[in-house]
Amino acid sequence: xxxxxxxGGTLVQPGGSLRLSCAASxxxxxxxxxxxxxxxxxxxxxxxxxxxxxGGSSTNYADxxxxxxxxxxxxxxxxxxxxxxxxxxxxxxxxxxACHRRPWRSVETYEYDYWGQGTQxxxxx
Numbered sequence: 001x002x003x004x005x006x007x008g009g010t011l012v013q014p015g016g017s018l019r020l021s022c023a024a025s026x027x028x029x030x031x032x033x034x035x036x037x038x039x040x041x042x043x044x045x046x047x048x049x050x051x052x053x054x055g056g057s058s059t060n061y062a063d064x065x066x067x068x069x070x071x072x073x074x075x076x077x078x079x080x081x082x083x084x085x086x087x088x089x090x091x092x093x094x095x096x097x098a099c100h101r102r103p104w105r106s107v108e109t110y111e112y113d114y115w116g117q118g119t120q121x122x123x124x125x
Contacts (some may be wrong), residue, residue: 002026002114004097009119012087016123020082022097022116030055030075033100037083037109038093039120045096045109051084060105065091086099087123094118 008020022034049071052058059071070083070096080097098112106112 002029002099004099004114004116005097006097006116006119009095009121011122011124013125014087014089014123015090016087017083017085018087018121019086020080020095020097020119020121022080024078024080024099028078029053029076029099030078031103033103033105034073035078035098035100035106035112036071036080037096037098037112038091039096040090040093041046043093047107047109048095050100050105050107051080053100054104056103058105062107084121087121089123092121092123094120 003025005023012018034054035047036048039045049061051071068086073080096118097116099114101113
């Protein structure tokens with residue numbers, strides 16, 4: 001069984017930066033793709049970014065965060081990150097990390113097998 005724990009969410013001003021972390025335990029995730037999703041109040045959970053497995057580092061992003069967010073992973077630490085820059089109020093949401101038991105990236109929530117509990121990011125002045 002895989003456990004994912006997010007951290008790093010907090011209140012930040014518009015234009016600010018934040019780095020989220022997702023620590024995995026239970027098994028190594030080096031062969032699996034991983035992703036970040038977010039859910040704002042009253043909205044469906046949406047794709048943010050994904051990174052491939054099997055030692056690869058290919059990534060893809062939602063259009064709304066492209067150029068502002070960067071996903072990365074440290075396989076030695078079994079940890080994934082989301083660097084968020086130029087934050088906007090519309091980035092406010094609970095951010096979830098997820099693991100897809102295949103090496104290729106996916107934007108679909110139903111393809112992810114393991115989920116963290118989420119971390120709140122609030123962008124407000």
